[in-house]
Amino acid sequence: MNYYKVFYYHPLDLTFKSAQTLQVIKDYYHLSKLGVSVVVYGSYENINDLLLIQEYVASANFRVISRKRTFFGKIVAKVVFFWSMLSPTEKKTIVTRHYRKLSSAFLIKKIISNLRVVHEMHEESFPYLFKTHIKKEHIKSLLKNKSLDCLIFTNYSQQVFFKQEFECDPIKFAILPNGVEFDKFQGVTMSNNFVLTYLGQFNHWKNVELIFKALSLLDKKYTLRIAGGKGDNESEVFIKNLMEQYNIDSSRVCYLGFINNHEVANKVLKNSNVLLLPLGDNIQSKFLTSPMKLFEYMATSIPVLSVDYPSVRLIASEKIFFSSNDAKSFASQIENICNKSHNFFNFDSMNVLARQYSYKSRSNKFLKEVISEL
Structure with a gap:
């Protein structure tokens, strides 16, 4: 060879x-x-x-x-x-x-x-x-x-x-x-703890702002765990500005900074209630991106919520939850997911699909x- x-x-x-x-x-x-x-x-x-x-x-x-x-x-x-x-x-x-x-x-x-x-x-x-x-x-x-x-x-x-x-x-x-390194995400399970998690970069077209806007509409029991960006001062300021813009108390947001990819399964994703995939109203988000986090999310046993665009739906099909690209819809779906018991979710089906993308x-x-x- x-x-x-x-x-x-x-x-x-x-x-x-x-x-x-x-x-x-x-x-x-x-x-x-x-x-x-x-x-x-x-x-x-x-x-x-x-x-x-x-x-x-x-x-x-x-x-x-x-x-x-x-x-x-x-x-x-x-x-x-x-x-x-x-x-x-x-x-x-x-x-x-x-x-x-x-x-x-x-x-x-x-x-x-x-x-x-x-x-x-x-x-x-x-x-x-x-x-x-x-x-x-x-x-x-x-x-x-x-x-x-x-x-x-x-x-x-x-x-x-x-x-x-x-x-x-x-x-x-x-x-x-x-x-996706499928085996690394096996054993990463959900908790009914109202912890919402986002992993990824903070590029403008990724629309991380949607998460904060939705969080501002949710009860204070919902908290956000976020990891990504560059883990530098600019990333911290980005998070702080969004919290201030949407009047979100600092106790509801945990910014972990940059986490090495081999550690994200246990340090970031594990024991989340929902894994979030926001996307912006742009061509990159709708058609051109191939988000690594989607495949990693689907390899876990945690519900996944994404904005409903072809870039995600043509991969994930009906194996994850979808929302339109507005904060009310996104927040409503988060509540819908968190109100369901663990037995409702068919993680085996999602994992089988994820394994196809190993x-x-x-x-x-x-x-x-x-x-x-x-």
């Missing part, structure tokens, strides 16, 4: 505090466990963050090309990454996630033999929707280019949106939603539908 080599052509912020980096490292680490050689590159601010990543991938054929985050360091890491592509390997695959890198990959393909180009779709994969200087036809020409060997949708809703935008499917594509399953599908077919 070592004749397969994957080069992830995107500079990573080498810390697990970056949701993007966490997703990439986990996705491709598990692929490398199947015998595929993987190379990524990036820069770091804190050496301890880099060491955590290196420790995580140590047991696999996974190379992290890293340099200290300086202008020169970033250039060196990129040069070393390109140099590594010249190694003799029978089948090489370069994976991109940004349209500029995709354009560059087409040029690299003309220079390096046996190179195949794969492009991943993520929240910013239709950049003309957010940046007026980027033209829709340019992005379409890249995503429909014959030099693109496979397009990876990381959510079923992305394929739906692609077809809406371009009135066709890609020439070749695979649908590979995010994976990293092992995702990696096998990647190997079969993407790499082996190229």
